Amino acid sequence: MSSNKKALICSLLLCQACLTNRGFAQQQPANIESNPGSTPIASMKGSSKGQQGGSAQADFDSLIDLIQSTVAVDTWLENGTGEGEILPFAINGVYADAVGTLRFKMISNQSSALKKPLNTLPKNKKSHVRDSSDLRYISLPRLETAIRKRQLARQPLAPEMLTLAGLERIEYLFISPESGDLILAGPADDWHTRPVGIIVSLESGLPVFRLDDLLTLWRRKQQNLNPAFGCSIIPRQEALGETQRFLQANGDKPLDPNRHQQWLQDLRTCLGKQQVQFF
Incomplete structure (x- = not known):
């Protein structure tokens, strides 16, 4: 295991261990880079807001120093070379929200705007899925x-x-009221299934966006649930x-x-297993 990978695991453990301090290693989605290897890791340090007394309150300064000196060193604000910083957060786990990420842009000539990128491949080259x-x-x-055709044909x-x-x-999400089309766009790659059942990109190793993910988000919208969702990771005292x-x-x-x-x-x-609650 490489030293960077060890330190990354160390940072994840730190995020979990800081939970009762009401802190969470978080980063605004808009600041996340495309390359996961260069993504800043924001952690909690020295915040007294919402801390609990006794054994629940821990000093993780030495651990944080280890992380900042080994994981994506150039991305830390404290090192003077990046934007990663220490922020308090109210969610003990993962919180997903489109606020700060989603941007809308009106295009007057939608057909030509979509036609240009769709025709970037040479005419004699056939793209495989x-x-x-x-x-x-x-x-x-x-x-x-x-999908409907497949279902009808069983x-x-x-x-x-x-x-x-x-x-x-x-x-990108392209919306065309004239044609009634709704198009998702983004980078894609061949995929494979890991032994644990996770479907990931063959080249980057990132999880692919699955149909059931899309349906879950759609159903939340139909049920008028909170658009933000996530999970809370609760360690034992x-x-x-x-x-x-x-x-x-x-x-x-x-x-x-x-x-x-x-x-x-x-x-x-020492940290052991934690309880995970989804919302």
Whole structure:
């Protein structure tokens, strides 16, 4: 395991361990880079807002220093070279919201605006659905029609339907009132299923945008639920106390690089399993 990967795991453990301090390692979606390897990691440090006393309140300064010195060093505000910073957050887990990310732009001549990028491939080249693409287009009305035909014929949905043709993320949403078309667009790649059942991009390793993800979001909208959603990760109080004692016992001396893996394993053992609640 590389040192960067170890430190990244370490940062994730830190995010979980700081939960009862009402802090969360968060970053606004609009600031997330396309390359996951260069994405700033924002963490909580030194915030007293909402902290609890006793064993629930821990000092993670030494751990944070380790993360900032090994993970995406150039992206930390504290190092003077990036925008990653320490922010308090009220959600103990993951919070997804389009606010700050979604942007609307009106196009007067919509047909020509869509026609140009769609015709970027040479005329003699046929694009396969599993080919890598910087910008793949998915027409939702056409997808709905294709799904309906499969259902009427009692046929299973094709893999490219279930994975939205390998779409990694949605960068653009084209709406054409005249034609009634609704098009998702974004980078896409070939995909494969990992042993744990997660479908990921073959090249980047990122999860692909799945049809059931899209349907889940649509159903939330139809049910007039809160557009923001996520999960709360709640550790056990006794585990937090054990984690604090472990960090205090190991924080007075520099961490031996040869003991990174064992140190991370000991930290995982102290923190243990947490309860996850979805909303």
